[in-house]
Amino acid sequence: MNNSEFYIGWQPQAPERLAKHNRSIVIALFLLIAGVGTSLALLQRKFSTASFEFGQLTEVKGIYQSFPVPSLKVSTADDVFGNSSFITMPLVGYGKSGAEGVIAQLERNHKFKFDNHEITVKGTLLYSDGKTLLQIDQHDHPLVKVKEAPVYGRKATIAELGTVKLTGEVLDPKCYFGVMKPGHGKPHRDCAIRCIEGGMSPVFYVRNETGETNYYLLLDEAGNKMNGELKDYIAEPVSLEARAVQYDDWIVLYVRRGSIRRTGGLSWFKIKDGDISCGNPSSSLQ
Amino acid sequence: MSASYTAVGWNRQKKIYDWVIAGLCTAYFTIFTLLTLIFNDQITFETLIIRSTSTLAVLLLHIILAIGPLCRLNNKYLPLLYNRRHLGVTMFSMALVHGIFSLFQFHALGNKNPLVSLFISNTNYSSVPAFPFQALGFFALLIFFLMAITSHDFWLHNLSPRVWKTMHMFVYLAYFLVVMHVMLGVIQYESNPVLVILIFTGMATLAVLHLKAAFKEHKTDSQQFSKQLEGFVYVCDVKEIENSRAKIFCIDKERIAVYRHEDRLYAIHNVCKHQGGPLGEGKIIDGCITCPWHGYQYLPQNGQSPPPFKEKVSTYDVKINDDKVWLNPIPFQEGSEREGALIKNQK
16 A cells, blocks of 8 residues: 555545455455355255144144153054054143143143043144154143043053163254254253253154164153253263163163263264264164 | 544445445355255254354454454555444344344243243353353353444443453453354254364464464564663654654553654654554544544644544654654653654755
8 A cells, every 4th residue: 555545434435446455355255255154054964854833733633641751642544454553642832841731731621631531632743753743732722622431442562672771862852853953962952951841751862873763762760750860961972771661652761870971072073973873772672 | 533423423435334244244144045945945944043143143253353453464454444343233233133043942932031041951061062052152142242332432432442442352252252152062063074164264364363463563562762862762764754654663662653744743642542543554634643443533743633523642752863763752741732843854
């Protein structure tokens, strides 16, 4: 810049050579913006195909059960031998809360427990990776119909699968299976803690070396909810030991007290899914 | 430069500056949104907002922090400095949108107040990998908020330039918090190292620029002045100072600008009363020493801003013996009239 050139912001014109330099800076800034924006947009981790049917209420009929988690046994179709098949559809509440409160209120209104009763509820479906959940919100007046006579004909398929040691991630199922993307991992940690503290049934997500994913419901050794104990281990790689029991299409892990351990460190350059692999746990469970 | 306070003292250069900011933000949002929707279309609206605003805010923060040292290294970058506050407020706005959406997304509709939930959900403060990174972002946003609401000249004058400047130096603490917020947050989730590389590149660039600028200033500040006579210090020859320009000398830890104006030399304190800009890197325009940062002006003979402005800086005695410039580093009261030193045999 020669002596005659001096930029003063409040003057209407910048000196010619400076103005030319300014234009170069602006072009460079646009290139920088474009480069960074492109890199970050293209190289984000892929989001899951999980769905949350926001604003769309669906009526679902099934047999309610409160154990291992509040859920509906929903008949899908009869197989070739005429046997009915069911899927278990865990229920979750509105926002970051479990469904127990809503169900308890409905039970109080009807003056009987809904366990093993066929009920029809309307709610918002969320689903991903072969699992379907239903959000019920008391503002939607979710209970459409409830049969007063319980259903005793249908028994859950229960199978003891032995003791297992698994490495995976504790997550809240509502966000993971539909509401949020990403619905797991460190960015989602606070939300998962709030959801699980709010009564959402925690799910243990395990991905083995072949990329196969498995999801387990978590209870303590005595079969009680353990949401409070899990708070410090949510949304990070942890290992645990548990007795595994299959209830129809979900496996419940009765987690041994004191067996949960953090396994992950800083993961800036790691392949994330490797952090939660654990050999081939599914083979020992299925 | 304005004698009274208005929300924004608009002028053509500021408008151009703000149009460029708007263009940059629009370009970023367009590119980020379109590419994400095309190649990663399962993203939710909330996540798109959270990610696009946060990444843009971090990028703008790097640009903002680079402007200072760039200007100290080369005054061609001074136009970037002129309206940097608007860039800062834009960056804060992006960070605020990110913060509000994140607070709602991750903490609302739960069994705790969202602001309480922010601090009590994840309490693993003793673990680095599990550290509650969202709290870091909250405190960074708080600093940006304080900077944004005090960015107006009204606060600069009422808080005093020294307090204002000190407060705004907290931007470096905020930057550290932002870097840790990213490193302990989303980077723990993403598998592609691009974000880590970009953050480290940004940090390295800022570190190099700040170090280079510091070395340059240190060179000026460490100049030794051995010849002294009756309180005056020999600083340079007359011919070394261009007409309407100055040379800066650091004596007894005070920077003094010696200006050449018409047939005289004048010495004033180098620090502008507005934002501490280096007056010695300015130029005499319309008979006034003009600060290179925001164009604040002072009369060379008394260090006073021309009426109706009221800023004043210290003046110093300067004399010339055999074309050699001698400077007395003892300051006169701000705004004191000094006659300067007459330059004989001008070529």
